[in-house]
Amino acid sequence: xxxxxxxxxxxxxxxxxxTAAYGIAQAQDAAPQGDAVSGKRIFLKEACFTCHGRxxxxxxxxxxAPILAHTAxxxxxxxxxxxxxxxxxxAYSETMLSDKDIADIYAFVESLPGPGSPKDYPxxxx
Ligand code: HEC
Numbered sequence: 296x297x298x299x300x301x302x303x304x305x306x307x308x309x310x311x312x313x314t315a316a317y318g319i320a321q322a323q324d325a326a327p328q329g330d331a332v333s334g335k336r337i338f339l340k341e342a343c344f345t346c347h348g349r350x351x352x353x354x355x356x357x358x359x360a361p362i363l364a365h366t367a368x369x370x371x372x373x374x375x376x377x378x379x380x381x382x383x384x385x386a387y388s389e390t391m392l393s394d395k396d397i398a399d400i401y402a403f404v405e406s407l408p409g410p411g412s413p414k415d416y417p418x419x420x421x
Contacts, residue, residue: 326370327398334403337396341387351404357383365409366401373401 338344338351343363346356351363366373374397377387413419 326401329398329400329402331399331402331406334399334401338400338403341392343400346384351407362410363404364407366404370398370401373397
């Protein structure tokens, strides 16, 4: 009986650890699956490109509009800026841009190459 009790406790511990690990994996993988092709279309249609550049290379609006290509922002931060911009960027409410639209835009900008290194340009290495 004692042996059975130990096995039961071990089983409970294993299930608890497994559940915790699964929870962590889910949290890290929080960015919803977006469609980059649709994201590009929305990015151009909703005029994000007027400030951020057609391939997210950055631009200007009052001050600099940041580079979005290959953004380092996590999805929640990316979405937060779109819903409640920190400064001069216009806000996009849920009726203008759904969460799915934002996920698609995120997939699009993530798919773009980020800013290159000067080493990538032979003319700068003479
Ligand atoms: C009228 C110009 C303008 C438009 C249009 C615009 N933005 Fe912005 N965006 C900015 C500026 C300026 C900032 C810098 C922060 C601020 O002023 O709020 C910014 C910041 C951001 C950031 C934060 C980037 C970072 O690394 O900090 C994201 C993400 C972003 N914009 C996404 C978008 C998306 C997606 C769209 C289209 C749905 C869009 N923006 C449309 C001007 C614009």
